[in-house]
Amino acid sequence: MLINPNTSTATTAMMTAIARRTLGQDLPIRGVTVARGPLMLTDPAALRTAAPEVLAAGLRAAAEGDCAALLVGAFGDPGLDALRATTALPVAGLGEAALLEAAADGRPFGVATTTPLLADAIAERVAALGLAARYTGIRLTAGAPERLSADPVLLLDRLERAVRACAERDGARAVVIGGGPLGEAAEALRARCAVEVVAPIPAACRALTHVLMTA
Secondary structure: OEEEOOOOHHHHHHHHHHHHHHHOOOOOOOEEEOOOOOOOOOOHHHHHHHHHHHHHHHHHHHHHOOOOOEEEOOOOOOOHHHHHHHOOOOEEEHHHHHHHHHOHHHOOEEEEEOOHHHHHHHHHHHHHOOOHHHEEEEEEOOOOHHHHHOOHHHHHHHHHHHHHHHHHOOOOOEEEEOOHHHHHHHHHHHHHOOOEEEOHHHHHHHHHHHHHHHO
């Protein structure tokens, strides 16, 4: 089950569709939108607000018994640690999975995203995962996240500029797109950029598949 920590059902549908394309027919996935919270997770306070809602959704799924794994559909991974501590289900988060995949084999990697108020939280997450030595830094898009999310063409252009800056100025060999709602743009950028672009939703799906197949 994919849990969307913001209250946009359209975002849930988009992220679930990407997860289904990644997983194929073997591992069916269901998307769930949290009952309460912000429309976008753009700052640390929003992540804190989302965490208990993610935990509640995950616990309901575990209690129903029809769910084999949980995917937290936000780059900040709200509620991820709490879910792992309180359920026996495998749990993946977009941020953790994408960062680990980008840093595989010792590659230098960066992050391109639209949320400047989460830059410190992303750096802290990188450090907590033991990846700080490989982290080339973050590049941010120009413009408010809300405005960019309403204009897919502009969003793609600004994110592409950020990805190229990560590679050309910072020396990143892989660039993570930092945001679940940026899933479609991340998919498009993989074909537009020479550097490897790590899309967070497929990365989390691959992490879950690995856990399920090796359990």
